[in-house]
Amino acid sequence: MSRKRVAIRDHSAEANLFARRAFFSFIIVTIAVLILFINLYHLQVEQHELYQTKSNLNRIKLQPIAPNRGLIYDRHGRLLATNKPIFNLEVIPEKVKNIEDTVDELQTLIGFSDEDKASFFKEMKRQRRFKSIPLKTNLDETALATFSVNQHRFPGVSIEARLKRYYPYKGVLTHALGYVGKINKRDLMKLTEEGLEEQYKATRDIGKNGVERYYEKVLHGKVGAEEVEVNNRGRVVRRLSTTPPVPGKDIYLTLDVELQQIAQKALKGLRGAVVVMDPKDGGILALYSNPSYDPNLFVHGISSRDYKKLQSIDRPLINRATQGRYPPASTIKPLMGLLGLESGLVTEKTTIFDPGFYQIPGSTHKYRDWKPWGHGKVDIYRSIEESCDTYFYDLAYRLGIDRISEFMTGFGFGEKTGIDIKEENSGIMPSKGWKRARFGKPWYPGETTSVGIGQSYWTTTPIQLATAITALVNRGVYYPPHLLRNFQVGEQKQPYVIEEKPPIQLKKNRHWDIILSAMHTTVSKQTGSAHKAFKGAVYDSAGKTGTAQVVTIGQDEKYDAEKIDERKRDNAMYVGFAPYDDPRIVVVIALENAGGGGSQAAPIARQVMDYYFGSSVGVRHALSR
Known part of the structure; x- marks a missing residue:
């Protein structure tokens, strides 16, 4: 009859093995902690300014403020080109429950073209939903009064006043003064080539012809900026500081x-x-x-x-x-x-x-x-x-x-x-x-x-x-x-x-x-x-x-x-x-x-x-x- 062999455990050897493993683990943990602290030191001390700047860039934004365009006078001081307040109908999409129905209802109420409507929806796709987007610009007195009476029915829709160029003498000086118009792709390319794109980020119009175009740099002025704090979605949380814009220079012409x-x-x-x-x-x-x-x-x-009328054989x-x-x-x-x-x-x-x-x-x-x-x-x-x-x-x-x-x-x-x-x-x-x-x-x-x-x-x-x-x-x-x-x-x-x-x-x-x-x-x-x-x-x-x-x-x-x-x-x-x-x-x-x-x-x-x-x-x- 055989007898089972009983293994005798070597407690001393096991203890030594455990101690060695524990020591190596401690060394690895210590090295990892050291690496962590070194990285923390590197990030928080050595690169503090860099990451603080990056953080501020994500948190703090500079919003450009367009300058008022300089005025134009004739030789006797009569005003030829001025900046006239106009009223725009603007919409903040996130505050409107059903944007399509609201726009249709507004079109029936105050009347604007399908072209205005299409332009609004096109712009809405490019902008964030909390941004105000123009739906109808330059409202006349009738449209302004009609909407004001019905404004309570349209949450998220408001009237905003802005300055726009106005020529009181109309066709009398057109070919000499020229006019301003919306900045297009060609204008943007030219501004980029001249290194002026930053100066026009808040500006919507630019001189297209005549004196308005030739003296654009004199009339435009210098852009201002508003420093604001934004959240992770880009929404303004608070305003920190403002640098006011410098208005364009007024110019006097030799014209009578x-x-x-x-x-x-x-x-x-x-x-x-x-x-x-x-x-x-x-x-x-x-x-x-x-x-x-x-x-x-x-x-x-x-x-x-x-515009088609201006393409006539008389070439105005x-x-x-x-x-x-x-x-x-x-x-x-x-x-x-x-x-x-x-x-x-x-x-x-x-x-x-x-x-x-x-x-x-x-x-x-x-x-x-x-x-x-x-x-x-x-x-x-x-x-x-x-x-x-x-x-x-x-x-x-x-x-x-x-x-x-x-x-x-x-x-x-x-x-x-x-x-x-x-x-x-x-x-x-x-x-x-x-x-x-x-x-x-x-x-x-x-x-x-x-x-x-x-x-x-x-x-x-x-x-x-x-x-x-x-x-x-x-x-x-x-x-x-x-x-x-x-x-x-x-x-x-x-x-x-x-x-x-x-x-x-x-x-x-x-x-x-x-x-x-x-x-x-x-x-x-x-x-x-x-x-x-x-x-x-x-x-x-x-x-x-x-x-x-x-x-x-x-x-x-x-x-x-x-x-x-x-x-x-x-x-x-x-x-x-x-x-x-x-x-x-x-x-x-x-x-x-x-x-x-x-x-x-x-x-x-x-x-x-x-x-x-x-x-x-x-x-x-x-x-x-």
Whole structure:
């Protein structure tokens, strides 16, 4: 019978094993605790500022505050652009039980478009539900009163007041002032490129055209900020501090709003532009383009229906004063005569015989004068006074296109004037090289003769023409045209720095006097092309009419406005200045398809000058002579 073996436990060995295991466990725990404390020290002591900053960034937010936009005044302190309080209907989605039904009910109550409705729901998807979202902007008095009476029925819906740009003179100054509109993707990209996106985070509008766009940085101001504490859902818990925004600077323009209104009234029913310039410093007194439009339409977001109206064939969106390109026609004859004198090809005593047409030597083609039977024997005085085409056909042919182009470029033709709005065209000052580059064709002598009377490829803008005539009446002194007069800096006004270009030098100063005298007799002499329009004026002026063909008339055909499509009729042009012996204003008129410059454009210049010299401002100017 076998006996079971009884294992004898070695308590001493077990105790030693346990002690070793306990020791190693203690070491591991100790190391883990040390690592924990080292990390805690690293996080709470060494990186305290870093994580505190990160914590604050999650907890404390800076909410930008948009600055008030600077105001715009005319030269006499009349307010042209202001910030007007408007009332918006806004909704906080989380406070509304059934958002769709509420919006439908509000639409029935106060009336707003499906476009507004769709825009609201689109914006709601991008915003947090506790944020206030505009449903209808710029409520009228009826909608405001209707909702106020029924507000108790719509928890979470309220009326909020905000400032929006407002133009009290509406279409009178549109093309000069421009307008502000909602910031779009293109604007955001540009702001990002310029590093200005932070300055516009609270701003909804930006200058789109005209002065509003050109002086955006001056008018916008500096953004402020409100420091707030938010919870983990981004809701504001409390406000900590506020840095107020700095309003934009107020600016004063050289424009006279009453002169603008005279121009608007004179151009009623016509397409064209009026530019009135101060030759003493280049300040623009009036810059009007017709037809115009109400810029307030764009401030709140123009409807597709209203925008479609502005796409009409009359092109009201185009600033004809700076973008309209017109053949200068006979308004350029004084400068052509000046070039003729400078080149030595003619003197004040040189005469030619005008039979009513001109022929290039060796050619049978006849370039007709506007007077079929001709002007007979004419010199430079009479050729400008009566606008003899034949005299300038001959002069241009002998000068050649490149000499004409070089001289006229010196007066600013073919180049932008640099006026302080972005919307400007350069026009065309043709030359042999220009035509070769543009069309790949040679220049023909017949084209030069047409250039001599401001036709052919030559086009100019009214502002270019005003600048060139300013250089002429100033005997070569040239000032870039500008709309800014000064802007407000604290309690002081900082004036615009007048930039004087290098003067145009002539071989003989007497040549200036000859041309200006001829422009004077154009108005003062009974045979002058502008005499009828200015007969009886209380001021002494000078000028030059122009009638530009829009379409070519066959050599044996006669121009008959009654049988020609209205938009193919002649353009009417006029350039003038007054007083003759000490010019205070330069006036340029360009009318599309209106007819003769003497019969149509010159009377409008007369209206502008009558106002200027008949107003208190004009009287002061006249008396200070």
